[in-house]
Amino acid sequence: MANVLIVDDEQDILETLPDVLHRWGHKTFVAKDGVEGLKVFKENPVDFLVTDIKMPEMDGLELLQRVLEMDKQTMVIFLTGYPSLDSAIAALKTGAYDYLVKPVNLDELKLRIERGLERKEHLKSLPLLRGLNWALLVSIPLWLVLGIILASLLR
Numbered sequence: 001m002a003n004v005l006i007v008d009d010e011q012d013i014l015e016t017l018p019d020v021l022h023r024w025g026h027k028t029f030v031a032k033d034g035v036e037g038l039k040v041f042k043e044n045p046v047d048f049l050v051t052d053i054k055m056p057e058m059d060g061l062e063l064l065q066r067v068l069e070m071d072k073q074t075m076v077i078f079l080t081g082y083p084s085l086d087s088a089i090a091a092l093k094t095g096a097y098d099y100l101v102k103p104v105n106l107d108e109l110k111l112r113i114e115r116g117l118e119r120k121e122h123l124k125s126l127p128l129l130r131g132l133n134w135a136l137l138v139s140i141p142l143w144l145v146l147g148i149i150l151a152s153l154l155r
Helices: 011-023 034-043 060-070 085-094 106-153
Strands: 003-007 027-031 048-052 075-080 098-101
Touching: 003 011, 003 034, 011 027, 027 034, 034 048, 034 060, 048 060, 048 106, 060 075, 060 085, 075 085, 075 106, 085 098, 098 106
Parallel strands: 003 027, 003 048, 048 075, 075 098
Antiparallel strands: none
């Protein structure tokens, strides 16, 4: 289960998408624009952000930048009714996990959220793996030195 924030200026998205995500086992929060979305993000733990790109007040790209400044681990999927190569490139360069075109194929959205959550779990384990790598790098020379000392003592 994940906490998903849905930010969109289309009321039908805000009414239907939370119900769908609840059926998939997720807890949802909603906001009608980027300003409200940022406020909800600050007040609640959010694993996944699903947001429109073009919105009044604060667009999705600015929302993405501000969210990632607070939590780089948040997965973000953009939904847009106005797809363009430029907006897709801008979204992915800014740090979005994915980009989908409205009307949203719910099976595709479910798959992307599941994959995003898996990726988030993998990213959480990276610091541990880095620590283990450093421990191995430090301990190998130490064991070699100990082996040399023991070999010279046992002669």
